[in-house]
Amino acid sequence: MLNDIFIAPFTEFEFMRRALAGALALALGAGPIGVFLMLRRMSLVGDAMAHAILPGAAVGFLLSGLNLFAMTAGGLIAGFVVAVLTGLVARTTELKEDAALATFYLLSLAVGVTIISLKGTNIDLLHVLFGNVLALDDQTLLLIAANATITLIVLAVIYRPLVIECVDPGFMRTVSSAGGPAHLAFLVLVVVNLVSGFHALGTLLAVGIMMLPAAIGRFWARDTTLMILIATASGVVAGYAGLLVSFHFGVASGPAIILIAGALYLSSLLFGRVGGLVRQAFPGRHLEA
Amino acid sequence: MLTRRQALAATALAALFVTPGARAQDRLNVIASFSILGDFVKNVGGDRVEVATLVGPNGNAHVYAPSPGDAKKVADAKLVFVNGLGFEGWLERLVKASGTKAPIVVATKGIKPLERAGEHDHDHDHGRADPHAWQSVANAKIYVANIRDALIAADPAGKDAYSANAAAYLAKLDALERDVREVIAKIPADRRRVITSHSAFGYFQDAYGVNFTAPQGVSTEAEASAKDVAAIIAQIRKQKVAAVFLENVTDPRLVEQVARETGAKVGGTLYSDALTDDKGDATTYVDLMRHNLRQLASALVS
Numbered sequence: 001m002l003n004d005i006f007i008a009p010f011t012e013f014e015f016m017r018r019a020l021a022g023a024l025a026l027a028l029g030a031g032p033i034g035v036f037l038m039l040r041r042m043s044l045v046g047d048a049m050a051h052a053i054l055p056g057a058a059v060g061f062l063l064s065g066l067n068l069f070a071m072t073a074g075g076l077i078a079g080f081v082v083a084v085l086t087g088l089v090a091r092t093t094e095l096k097e098d099a100a101l102a103t104f105y106l107l108s109l110a111v112g113v114t115i116i117s118l119k120g121t122n123i124d125l126l127h128v129l130f131g132n133v134l135a136l137d138d139q140t141l142l143l144i145a146a147n148a149t150i151t152l153i154v155l156a157v158i159y160r161p162l163v164i165e166c167v168d169p170g171f172m173r174t175v176s177s178a179g180g181p182a183h184l185a186f187l188v189l190v191v192v193n194l195v196s197g198f199h200a201l202g203t204l205l206a207v208g209i210m211m212l213p214a215a216i217g218r219f220w221a222r223d224t225t226l227m228i229l230i231a232t233a234s235g236v237v238a239g240y241a242g243l244l245v246s247f248h249f250g251v252a253s254g255p256a257i258i259l260i261a262g263a264l265y266l267s268s269l270l271f272g273r274v275g276g277l278v279r280q281a282f283p284g285r286h287l288e289a
Numbered sequence: 290m291l292t293r294r295q296a297l298a299a300t301a302l303a304a305l306f307v308t309p310g311a312r313a314q315d316r317l318n319v320i321a322s323f324s325i326l327g328d329f330v331k332n333v334g335g336d337r338v339e340v341a342t343l344v345g346p347n348g349n350a351h352v353y354a355p356s357p358g359d360a361k362k363v364a365d366a367k368l369v370f371v372n373g374l375g376f377e378g379w380l381e382r383l384v385k386a387s388g389t390k391a392p393i394v395v396a397t398k399g400i401k402p403l404e405r406a407g408e409h410d411h412d413h414d415h416g417r418a419d420p421h422a423w424q425s426v427a428n429a430k431i432y433v434a435n436i437r438d439a440l441i442a443a444d445p446a447g448k449d450a451y452s453a454n455a456a457a458y459l460a461k462l463d464a465l466e467r468d469v470r471e472v473i474a475k476i477p478a479d480r481r482r483v484i485t486s487h488s489a490f491g492y493f494q495d496a497y498g499v500n501f502t503a504p505q506g507v508s509t510e511a512e513a514s515a516k517d518v519a520a521i522i523a524q525i526r527k528q529k530v531a532a533v534f535l536e537n538v539t540d541p542r543l544v545e546q547v548a549r550e551t552g553a554k555v556g557g558t559l560y561s562d563a564l565t566d567d568k569g570d571a572t573t574y575v576d577l578m579r580h581n582l583r584q585l586a587s588a589l590v591s
Contacts, residue, residue: 013519014550134518135542137549243515250516 009247015134016243022136022144022200023239023257026209029148029193031232032155034214035224036186039166043214045101046207050194052082052105055112057198062116068139072195079191082108087184133200133243133253140199147196151189158182163224201254208258209235212265219272234264317444320366322377323350324564325423326396326432328574330370332458333436337447341366343383346566350376355383363387368443370436373397376420394439396432397422403491421489421561425496426466429574430459465575472582473497476589483585484521484533484553486544489561499585502530513543525551532556532588556588 010016037043056078060070082104089104090097136144155162161182165172172179197206217231242257270278316339321327327342334340343359344350350372363369364387371377373395384393402418422428437455441448473481482500490501502521524530525547533548535541535558548555559581560571571577 009515009519013522015518015522015546016515018546019515132513132543134513134515135546137542137546246515247519248516250514252513253515256514 025148027235029151030210034210038214048105052108053079075195083187212261219268319368321370360387374418374420419491425492534559
C-alpha cells in the first residue's frame with residue numbers, strides 16, 4: 001500500500017526515475033544559490049535573470065531547433081551578457097545595480113520576443129520555455145547534473161568571501177579584494193543554475209526551486225551552513241513530493257513541485273523556529289536551565 | 290546615452306513591423322487563419338484571389354500571438370476565413386482590434402463536431418469540440434464547399450471560376466479519400482494503434498478507424514501530468530501499440546521519452562495542424578494527408 005503510493009511510481013516508470021534524478025540535482029545546486037541570493041537581498045534578481053536568459057534560449061531554439069547545446073549556449077550567453085553589462089553600468093554610472101539589471105533584462109526580453117515574431121514560426125515556444133521534467137533525456141540529465149557539480153565546487157571555493165560579504169561588506173573590502181571576483185563568479189552560477197532549471201521546469205518555475213527553499217531555510221536556522229542544508233533538503237523533498245502529487249492526482253508536474261515547496265514555505269512561515277509567526281505570538285519561556 | 294540607444298532600437302524594430310507587402314489591386318484580398326485553410330482557399334480562389342495566412346507553415350495556431358502586421362492584414366481583407374470550433378482562441382480579439390468590416394467565414398460550418406478526446410484537459414477557453422476537423426477528407430470537402438459559397442457571395446462575377454475550381458479540387462479530394470481508405474484497409478485491424486503528442490487526429494480516427502492516443506489532449510496549451518504519461522505508457526505495454534509519432538507543431542521530447550521507455554518505434558513525423566514550408570514535404574493539404582498516410586502505413590504494416 002505505502003509502497004504503491006511512495007515507491008512504485010519510480011520503480012515502474014523510467015520517466016519518473018529520470019524526473020526524480022533531475023529534480024534532485026536541481027535542488028542540490030539551486031538550494032545554496034538561493035540562500036546566498038536571499039542573504040544578499042537579491043531574491044528578485046533570480047527572476048530578472050530568468051527573463052534575461054529566456055530570449056537567448058529561444059534564439060538558440062530558432063537557429064537550430066530543439067538542440068540542447070544551442071539552447072543552453074544561447075541562454076548562458078544572454079545571461080552572462082546581461083550580468084556583465086549590469087555590473088559595468090552599476091560601477092561606472094549613477095545607475096544603481098537593480099535599475100541597471102532591470103533595463104538590460106527588459107531589453108533582452110524585448111529583443112528575444114521580437115526575433116521570435118520576425119521568424120514567424122512560433123512552434124509551440126511555450127513548451128520550450130516551460131521545460132518538462134517528465135521528458136528529460138540522457139543529455140539533459142547529464143547537463144543538469146554537471147551544472148549542479150560545478151555549482152557546488154565553485155561555491156566551495158568562493159564560500160568564505162561570499163559569506164563575509166553577506167554579513168559585513170565593509171570588513172570584506174578592508175581585508176581582501178576577492179569580493180568583486182567572487183560576486184561575478186556567483187552571478188555566473190546563478191545563470192548556470194537558471195539554465196539548468198529551465199530545462200527541467202521552465203524559466204518561470206526555475207526561480208521557484210531556487211528561492212522558496214532558501215526562504216524556508218531562513219525560518220529554521222540563523223547559521224548559514226544549516227540554512228543551506230535545510231534549503232537543499234526542502235528542495236529535494238519538494239521535488240519528490242511534487243512528482244508523486246503529479247503522478248497520483250494528474251496535475252502538471254512543474255507547478256506541483258513548486259506548490260509543494262510553497263506549502264512547506266507557508267508552514268515554515270507559521271511555525272518556523274526563527275521568526276515564525278506562531279513563535280513570535282507565543283515566544284515561550286526564556287533561559288531556563 | 291543608454292536611453293537614446295534604446296529609443297533608436299525601438300524605432301528600428303517598429304519599422305520592421307509595418308513594412309507593407311506588395312498587393313495586386315485587382316484581386317480579392319482574403320485572409321485564412323492558418324496554413325491548411327489557406328491552401329483550401331487558394332485552390333478554390335485560383336487567380337482571382339490573393340490569400341494571406343496568419344499562422345504560417347509549421348506554426349501552432351493553438352498558441353499564436355498575432356503581430357500588428359496581422360491586424361493590418363485583417364483590416365485590409367475582404368473576407369476572413371477561420372476554422373472555428375475553438376481552434377483560434379486569439380482570433381476574436383484580433384478581429385475586433387483590427388476594426389475590419391470583412392465578413393468572418395467559419396469554414397467548419399455544417400461539420401458535425403466530435404467531442405474532444407482527453408477530457409482531463411485543463412484549459413476551458415476552447416469549448417468542448419475537437420477543432421481538427423480537416424483530418425477527415427470528407428470534412429475537407431465541406432470546408433471547400435463553404436469557401437466556394439463565401440467567395441461567390443463576396444465576388445459574384447467570379448462565380449463560374451470558383452465553381453469550376455472547387456469542382457476540380459473536390460475531385461482530387463475524392464481520389465485522396467479513396468487512397469486513404471485503401472491503404473488503411475491493408476493494415477491489420479489490431480495494429481491500427483498509434484501515439485501522437487497532442488490529440489489532433491480524432492476525426493481521422495473516427496473516419497478511418499485508426500486508434501490515436503496522446504498525452505497532451507486536444508490543445509497543445511495544457512501541460513501533461515505524470516499521471517497522463519504513466520497511463521499512456523501502461524496502455525502501450527498492455528495493447529502493444531506499434532508506433533509513436535511526432536508532430537511538426539509540438540515539442541517532441543515527451544513522445545521520445547515514451548518511445549524510449551516502451552520500446553515502441555518512433556514512426557516519424559505526422560503533420561497535424563500546419564503545412565510545412567517550401568522545403569518540407571507537405572506544402573499542400575493533399576501532400577500532407579498523403580505524407581501522414583505513408584508514415585502510418587510504413588510504421589504499422591511492417
